[in-house]
Amino acid sequence: MLKLxxxxxxxxxxxxxxxxxxxxxxxSAKDLADAYGIPAQLLAKILQRLTKTGLLRSHAGMNGxxxxxxxxxxxxxxxxxxxxxxxxxITSCTRGAKSCELTPSCTIKEPLARVNDTIAGVLxxxxxxxxxxxxxxxxAPGRERQGLVTLTV
Amino acid sequence: MLKLxxxxxxxxxxxxxxxxxxxxxxxSAKDLADAYGIPAQLLAKILQRLTKTGLLRSHAGMNGxxxxxxxxxxxxxxxxxxxxxxxxxITSCTRGAKSCELTPSCTIKEPLARVNDTIAGVLxxxxxxxxxxxxxxxxAPGRERQGLVTLTV
DNA sequence: CTAAATAGGACCGTTCAAGTCGCATATTCG
DNA sequence: CGAATATGCGACTTGAACGGTCCTATTTAG
Ligand code: SF4
Ligand code: SF4
Numbered sequence: 077m078l079k080l081x082x083x084x085x086x087x088x089x090x091x092x093x094x095x096x097x098x099x100x101x102x103x104s105a106k107d108l109a110d111a112y113g114i115p116a117q118l119l120a121k122i123l124q125r126l127t128k129t130g131l132l133r134s135h136a137g138m139n140g141x142x143x144x145x146x147x148x149x150x151x152x153x154x155x156x157x158x159x160x161x162x163x164x165x166i167t168s169c170t171r172g173a174k175s176c177e178l179t180p181s182c183t184i185k186e187p188l189a190r191v192n193d194t195i196a197g198v199l200x201x202x203x204x205x206x207x208x209x210x211x212x213x214x215x216a217p218g219r220e221r222q223g224l225v226t227l228t229v
Numbered sequence: 230m231l232k233l234x235x236x237x238x239x240x241x242x243x244x245x246x247x248x249x250x251x252x253x254x255x256x257s258a259k260d261l262a263d264a265y266g267i268p269a270q271l272l273a274k275i276l277q278r279l280t281k282t283g284l285l286r287s288h289a290g291m292n293g294x295x296x297x298x299x300x301x302x303x304x305x306x307x308x309x310x311x312x313x314x315x316x317x318x319i320t321s322c323t324r325g326a327k328s329c330e331l332t333p334s335c336t337i338k339e340p341l342a343r344v345n346d347t348i349a350g351v352l353x354x355x356x357x358x359x360x361x362x363x364x365x366x367x368x369a370p371g372r373e374r375q376g377l378v379t380l381t382v
Numbered sequence: 383c384t385a386a387a388t389a390g391g392a393c394c395g396t397t398c399a400a401g402t403c404g405c406a407t408a409t410t411c412g
Numbered sequence: 413c414g415a416a417t418a419t420g421c422g423a424c425t426t427g428a429a430c431g432g433t434c435c436t437a438t439t440t441a442g
Contacts, residue, residue: 077233079231079319079320081230083400085320085321088341089337092337104418104419105419112334113334120419124420127420135418137417139409161230166233167233168232181265184241184245191352195231199344202344234430236430257387257388258387259386271431277388277390287388289388291440292440292441293386293388
């Protein structure tokens with residue numbers, strides 16, 4: 077429950093790697109997969125998905141591969157998850173989805189929807205750049221980035 | 230992904246219902262199940278779990294049932310989820326869990342662990358009382374409860 | 383004693399994540 | 413041109429977890 081898909085996980089890793097190597101024009105799915113030991117074919121499909129949603133730009137053929145479509149600072153973890161796993165819903169009901177027989181009688185869906193939004197907000201406030209840059213945010217005090225999230229239950 | 234278990238969902242509903250009816254000494258699993266249309270047997274096991282972790286107090290026999298072990302204000306959504314679904318981890322690796330071959334080479338597990346803690350913090354800041362009382366927090370301005378969550382990536 | 387309740391184990395069907403395979407298409411290079 | 417790389421994409425398999433049911437034992441009020 078409340079667990080991130082490994083696909084999304086892999087996607088974040090790949091994007092982070094790309095963000096860390098801005099000089100290279102493009103990296104192939106295999107390169108990225110080898111860098112971490114991710115199944116190449118699987119990563120390929122993930123990257124294709126990210127390409128289709130506009131987070132990456134691809135180039136086929138020799139010396140082809142993928143590159144970030146935007147600055148790493150402007151790609152949020154939320155977008156990545158959304159692209160890979162589809163709409164972000166914490167419950168089985170929340171607006172847009174089907175499937176929960178007791179949606180009418182349920183009295184906690186509104187509060188949970190708010191929790192959903194809060195978590196989405198957290199994810200939106202995290203960019204690929206945040207993951208890539210500075211390994212130890214704790215080790216370098218005075219420069220921590222602080223995102224304030226307001227929770228209204 | 231990132232989806233709440235229906236069991237946790239049901240658990241929250243049940244606790245909320247109990248919080249809304251503090252006068253009654255105890256409500257049976259069947260009562261609670263009927264109130265929302267939840268499969269009774271399933272709810273029963275959930276309530277048993279909540280009892281074993283100390284969130285509820287149970288009483289067998291006729292006129293038996295369940296009651297909150299503490300004030301609704303002192304039971305967080307986090308505890309409920311923890312009790313029902315086990316340890317809260319957003320990734321497949323994060324400390325305590327097994328299963329992720331590439332934990333050593335992975336470079337995003339620390340940042341994700343921090344995200345994990347942030348979300349856990351959000352959940353911890355929500356009590357059963359918050360779910361139960363006041364249906365429309367938006368409809369009653371000036372009294373919104375605001376929980377500040379600091380996000381440090 | 384009996385009916386209503388909790389307690390808990392065994393079991394099962396469906397769904398979904400994770401990964402694999404195969405093939406088509408694009409592009410570069412010799 | 414044609415071979416070598418690459419992306420693009422759909423079908424498929426496997427395994428685990430979720431949601432749910434059933435059955436039995438035990439407690440307890442009336
Ligand atoms: S309607 Fe209620 S029970 Fe059904 S998924 Fe939404 S929150 Fe959970
Ligand atoms: S180690 Fe990295 S890839 Fe494996 S689960 Fe943790 S974060 Fe995801």
